[in-house]
Amino acid sequence: MTPMEEEATEKLVESFYNYQKQEKGLSEETASVHADHIRLFALHYLPGYAERNLLEVTDRDIDDYLSNWYIRKVWNSCKSDVRPILTAFKKFYMFLHECGRVDKDQLDEILLACKNPRRYIRRFESHDELDPDSETWDIDYEVWFMDEYDEEELEVNYEQPFEVNEKISTAFSKDDLSLSRTTVLNDFQTFLNYLLAHNGMKLTAANSFISRRDLFALNEAMNSPEELKNTANQPDSRTIHLFYTLSKTLNLLVVSANNKLAVTPRIDRFKQLSQKEQFVVLFDALWNETRWGKILPPDSGGSQESVREERGNIASALSECEVDEKYQFVDWIREFCRVPGSAEDELSLIIGVAVYLFSVFEARIVPALTIFGLLDFGFEKDRKEYLVNHGLGIEWFTITKLGQKIFRGIGTA
Known part of the structure; x- marks a missing residue:
């Protein structure tokens, strides 16, 4: 020019x-x-x-x-x-x-x-969704760059039955679920019923999220409403943002061309599943099917999927925890990151710990596992404003009986 x-x-x-x-x-x-x-x-x-x-x-x-x-x-x-x-x-x-x-x-x-x-x-x-660490990165990127996909292949068969992950399902019984303290299924049903009642509701112009009015209505309908600021947006609610993200993974909802939320027939199929099957499908969506970066607020940055790739080792380490015993979160992360038998330098250990403490794992995965009734946790007292705003600063956690069984079933050990 x-x-x-x-x-x-x-x-x-x-x-x-x-x-x-x-x-x-x-x-x-x-x-x-x-x-x-x-x-x-x-x-x-x-x-x-x-x-x-x-x-x-x-x-x-x-x-x-x-x-x-x-x-x-x-x-x-x-x-x-x-x-x-x-x-x-x-x-x-x-x-x-x-x-x-x-x-x-x-x-x-x-x-x-x-x-x-x-x-x-x-x-x-x-x-x-492209994975730079994938062995097929070059091919995947070229396909994306050339826009070589068939629009028809993107169409979803909403009548297709849900796959119930056998590994997760055999890890616990129906009685284990009923005896647990989790309210995730009741809360998720409340979420779905709200979507059905407000099908076609307008979404936010930025990111196509649930509007503030609907967000507060949904939050109040949960068993344990979160304390949200008057200026809160969907990602500020750990529960509602998690449910919205998992619903998109499971194709229970879609965003229409005119930026409205549209429910799909898969909601009816999901509701036809047994309580245990619903739990397995929902947890499988979190643990295996959803990119963990999507559970964070948009533009959070960082390499969140590197943490997700360690989920098998995370599950194995959590399964070794004693039920209802309090563990100091930072100490547990430090031991998890320490390679047995190695004389690694302290800097490498600090970097490894930081990956888990200041990432999606602390900010969203631990709270999500708590929503599912697998963990419980508490924040440090008098946290700094930055930690509060980003959902960081966990002091302790415990594992439940249901959590121990599931983590034993899905761990790498």
Whole structure:
């Protein structure tokens, strides 16, 4: 892009910014956000990849930008960026059409490319699901990059029966479950019943989560409601965010193209399972089927799946704990990370411990195992604000009879 072309682009984006403020009455902050989205697209993507300017953009440019380039090239890009970017595109090209700079056919083409945000959100999700440590990484990435998937293959057979994990199922009995203190099945049924009663409810524009009003209603309906701030969002609730995530894993709910929650026939199939089968399916979804990073708030960062890969060893270590005996959490993690018989240096041990203390394991997995009635835990007194806000600072934990049986059944030993 020549200096003259860059100046012309900046003038066009500036006129769009002024139009939004003066003609549409948008705040300076909102108008700036829209303009910044267009500026990034115009100055960094179009010249080097599409070799065209803002007035020559087609629907294919929008598609390639959001489903490919933006994901790979923009630092800390995430799926919550999709809707604001599409909004900026729509406003910008409607502005250009009103100014007579693009014709109706070009506008319609671009608006059509902006119509289905789920398409781009799915691209972010499928990219996040790629495993850099996989032996097939190169092939998997190439398939993702070339967008080589069949849309029909993404369709789910909602009538397909649930698979009941035999290893988990044989680890405990129906009586073990009924004698446990867990309320996870009652709470999850309450969650599903709420979704059924509010099928089609609008989700948040960012991340397609349950709205604050519905979040508080669901939280109050739980057996043990969490203390949530008035400004809480779905990920701030460990229970509701866990149930939402597991429901997506099990295809009990989907997000529609217009960003509404839609229940699926699999909810009825799930309800037809026995209590024990429901527990096994739900726990299997947490332990084996769901990427643990999804249980954290969006953009938490870190390599959460490296912790998940150790789940067999974690289960074996937990199974050796005595039922109802209190263990100091940090001390237990330190012993878990210490390799038997090795004279490893203290720094390596500290790094290993930090992976478990300041990660999804402490923040979400231990609380999730407590929700399932396998563990109990308590936080340190007078935790610092950072630890409170991030669900960290566990002081002690205990294991239940049900937990010991299940961990013995699924451990690597």
